[in-house]
Amino acid sequence: MTSSTNKGKVNPDLINERNKCTFNTLELTHLLDGDEVKTKERKSRESFFLDDADLKTEVPIEYLSHKEKYEEAVRKACIVFRKVQQLQNEGKAGVDNYREILGGQLGSALLKDGHPLTLHYVMFIPTLMGQATIQQQAEWIQKAWSCNIIGTYAQTELGHGTFIRGLETIATYDPKTEEFVLDSPTLTSYKWWPGGLGQSANYAIVLAQLYTLGKCHGIHPFIVQLRDEETHEPLSGIIIGEIGCKLGMNTTNNGYLGFNKVRIPRTNMLMKNNQVLPDGTYVKSPSSKLTYGTMIFVRVVLVQDAATYLKKAATIATRYSAVRHQSQIKPNEPEPQIIDFVTQQHKLFPYIATCFAFQYSATWLWELYNNVTGELESGHLDNLPELHAASCVLKAVSSADAALGVETLRLACGGHGYMTSSNLPTTYGLVTAMCTYEGENTVLLLQTARFLIKIWQNKTNVTNLPTVRYLQNSLNRNSPFEKTVSWIISALQQTATGKIDLANRHINERVKKGEAYEDAWNNTSIELVAAAEIHGRTFIVETFFSTVQKLRKQTSVELGTVLSQILELYAVYTILRSTGDLLRFTRTSSQDIELLQGWLEELLAAIRPNAVGLVDSFDMRDEVLASTLGAYDGNVYQRLFEEAQKSPLNSEPVNKSFHLYLKPFMKSNL
Numbered sequence: 001m002t003s004s005t006n007k008g009k010v011n012p013d014l015i016n017e018r019n020k021c022t023f024n025t026l027e028l029t030h031l032l033d034g035d036e037v038k039t040k041e042r043k044s045r046e047s048f049f050l051d052d053a054d055l056k057t058e059v060p061i062e063y064l065s066h067k068e069k070y071e072e073a074v075r076k077a078c079i080v081f082r083k084v085q086q087l088q089n090e091g092k093a094g095v096d097n098y099r100e101i102l103g104g105q106l107g108s109a110l111l112k113d114g115h116p117l118t119l120h121y122v123m124f125i126p127t128l129m130g131q132a133t134i135q136q137q138a139e140w141i142q143k144a145w146s147c148n149i150i151g152t153y154a155q156t157e158l159g160h161g162t163f164i165r166g167l168e169t170i171a172t173y174d175p176k177t178e179e180f181v182l183d184s185p186t187l188t189s190y191k192w193w194p195g196g197l198g199q200s201a202n203y204a205i206v207l208a209q210l211y212t213l214g215k216c217h218g219i220h221p222f223i224v225q226l227r228d229e230e231t232h233e234p235l236s237g238i239i240i241g242e243i244g245c246k247l248g249m250n251t252t253n254n255g256y257l258g259f260n261k262v263r264i265p266r267t268n269m270l271m272k273n274n275q276v277l278p279d280g281t282y283v284k285s286p287s288s289k290l291t292y293g294t295m296i297f298v299r300v301v302l303v304q305d306a307a308t309y310l311k312k313a314a315t316i317a318t319r320y321s322a323v324r325h326q327s328q329i330k331p332n333e334p335e336p337q338i339i340d341f342v343t344q345q346h347k348l349f350p351y352i353a354t355c356f357a358f359q360y361s362a363t364w365l366w367e368l369y370n371n372v373t374g375e376l377e378s379g380h381l382d383n384l385p386e387l388h389a390a391s392c393v394l395k396a397v398s399s400a401d402a403a404l405g406v407e408t409l410r411l412a413c414g415g416h417g418y419m420t421s422s423n424l425p426t427t428y429g430l431v432t433a434m435c436t437y438e439g440e441n442t443v444l445l446l447q448t449a450r451f452l453i454k455i456w457q458n459k460t461n462v463t464n465l466p467t468v469r470y471l472q473n474s475l476n477r478n479s480p481f482e483k484t485v486s487w488i489i490s491a492l493q494q495t496a497t498g499k500i501d502l503a504n505r506h507i508n509e510r511v512k513k514g515e516a517y518e519d520a521w522n523n524t525s526i527e528l529v530a531a532a533e534i535h536g537r538t539f540i541v542e543t544f545f546s547t548v549q550k551l552r553k554q555t556s557v558e559l560g561t562v563l564s565q566i567l568e569l570y571a572v573y574t575i576l577r578s579t580g581d582l583l584r585f586t587r588t589s590s591q592d593i594e595l596l597q598g599w600l601e602e603l604l605a606a607i608r609p610n611a612v613g614l615v616d617s618f619d620m621r622d623e624v625l626a627s628t629l630g631a632y633d634g635n636v637y638q639r640l641f642e643e644a645q646k647s648p649l650n651s652e653p654v655n656k657s658f659h660l661y662l663k664p665f666m667k668s669n670l
């Protein structure tokens, strides 16, 4: 039985759902965490943070002003990281805990609408680790780890986010003083967006165009002090502030930054990859793309984050759907639980399955990232393009599907899903941002397409490239329909290959007609994005399949059966999203599509008794869900009512606006 912190009387529908679950939810929780010990450690960390009275906010943050929200977020952020440091000193915290504390699980429970110090940990420290020399690390890392300085990552500008070669901030080397002079020559060159930049950080990694000895060498990273370490006043020549309210993430303190001829020492350019010598000589690294390393790191960790946000929304919507009764299926019968409507199951269950699919792809990608960065350290760059392409497509597909999933799950909760207290709107605000930051999704899909087309055009040997190995079987037509996940994978691979081939042919045809390659690329880009997307989805299904094959060797029969069902559901759901392409690029017939549809419906029915059990296995504490609709006890209506009482408008029977405006207006109409 999955534990919960909530001691309330549990709703009978949920008791009933839990009684009919066919597998041991605790076994699945352990499997998702890694093992029983890891579950214990996670739960003890959760208690360490969530039971701390100082980390609770009395008034729901929605009722605070923008300024108050920020101040409350900083208060909590400091407590959170003091506690992290305590765990570190006790040897109980590592990188994974930062992920948990900043990301979707604990992170959004502690700071519901974003963390003002996230960028310090997610990009400032990783950039120092990846781009600074040993000497520079000796100077900066310890100060950063212990938070004596707080940093951010200032790359995006008002005028450019995607096209980073077009950034306008300038760093001109002055050999006489051995300093760089940072300047923002235009309004569009102002940095715009960096998290924590507004009022929290006193340092930043700034990406700027490097000029030395009269020549521009492209963008390079510099560590720049922004504010006085004692007074926190902006330093001379630094123009800084916060960018204002956003759709979500309103406590991340995103900022703007301009430079008016700010001088920094030569040694503040991060020189692990490229260098500027004291006399101004430029020394180039083997690959200009190593400067982009931090972006790969963040894209990799975001895939896990997408899974976590989706788990949260799936838990809320599934529990709510088990408790909510509405309408009738047959006349004269009681109103059913809305989870019994098949359309409702179709909104919920594929997204429950998607949580698993993304988690397994995230694990795979994290391992690839660690292997390839290890190789980069020893000068081997061969596998960087595949890592880049894989991280782009998995970040894009997982964030897009998680955003769509959270919104679908919100809609699945009807009117109550629209309440802020359901926590679905805030979760959507967090997850949809992911589609834009760290590389806008379309742009990232085009990066993956670039990799795929290159492989296809050059007939590259793909034997050692796991994400594209399937391309070697290229255009062999797939076998007749079989009700297996292997068949689905091969049909998806066939479809992806067909789409890559067709896009490539269209580029070539356009070039033959006289278009420049770049124009032909742009004119084919709708197809290129679609090809990259299905390539990504295919890989996610394949990874889910191989993971379940491995896991089934260690699970009980009951859990193994459920894992296979959700794998099948994810596979069938994914392929049914592409029926048009399936008919175009494979031998699949419309009768096969009917069979797939029937299979989908069978799976929804098979998963129905275990739906609540599956989301219970995610083991998200009520404080993590922070939702009137999703709590473990299912007491939805009581919670909605209680939360409504917290509206400041309910603190007095008559609001002054009645006397000031409404009454005079109403009387004047007599």
Ligand SMILES: CCCCC/C=C\C/C=C\C/C=C\C/C=C\C/C=C\CCCCC(=O)SCCNC(=O)CCNC(=O)[C@H](O)C(C)(C)COP(=O)(O)OP(=O)(O)OC[C@H]1O[C@@H](n2cnc3c(N)ncnc32)[C@H](O)[C@@H]1OP(=O)(O)O
Residues within 6 Å of the ligand: 095, 098, 099, 100, 102, 103, 104, 118, 121, 122, 125, 126, 129, 153, 155, 156, 161, 162, 163, 164, 165, 195, 289, 292, 293, 295, 296, 301, 305, 384, 385, 388, 436, 437, 438, 439, 440, 443, 447, 450, 451, 454
């Ligand atoms: C150590 C302590 C750690 C503690 C922390 C641990 C964990 C933290 C964990 C979890 C955190 C959890 C949650 C996080 C929660 C919230 C996150 C909150 C905030 C997020 C902040 C977001 C911050 C940002 O957004 S920063 C700004 C990001 N900006 C972008 O991503 C810009 C996108 N644009 C680009 O990347 C590029 O410009 C481009 C679009 C790729 C084009 O570049 P260009 O130079 O024009 O390249 P071109 O197209 O010509 O390609 C040339 C060539 O290079 C290849 N290429 C491109 N990029 C890369 C790369 N990155 N790596 C390798 N190779 C690359 C490209 O494919 C081409 O190759 P080829 O010529 O075809 O061979």
Ligand SMILES: Cc1cc2nc3c(=O)[nH]c(=O)nc-3n(C[C@H](O)[C@H](O)[C@H](O)COP(=O)(O)OP(=O)(O)OC[C@H]3O[C@@H](n4cnc5c(N)ncnc54)[C@H](O)[C@@H]3O)c2cc1C
Residues within 6 Å of the ligand: 119, 153, 154, 155, 156, 159, 160, 161, 162, 163, 192, 193, 194, 195, 249, 254, 433, 436, 437, 438, 439, 440, 442, 443, 446
């Ligand atoms: C919540 C949030 C937090 C952020 N945090 C940070 C941060 O800490 N530090 C930081 O430096 N930045 C940060 N950013 C900025 C973020 O990285 C950029 O907004 C992002 O990379 C997208 O760039 P853009 O805004 O220039 O979009 P644009 O590139 O202007 O996108 C607009 C449209 O143009 C299209 N487009 C652009 N180029 C192409 C192309 N080559 N081919 C096809 N279509 C194209 C896009 O697909 C999109 O539809 C943050 C952004 C957000 C929303």
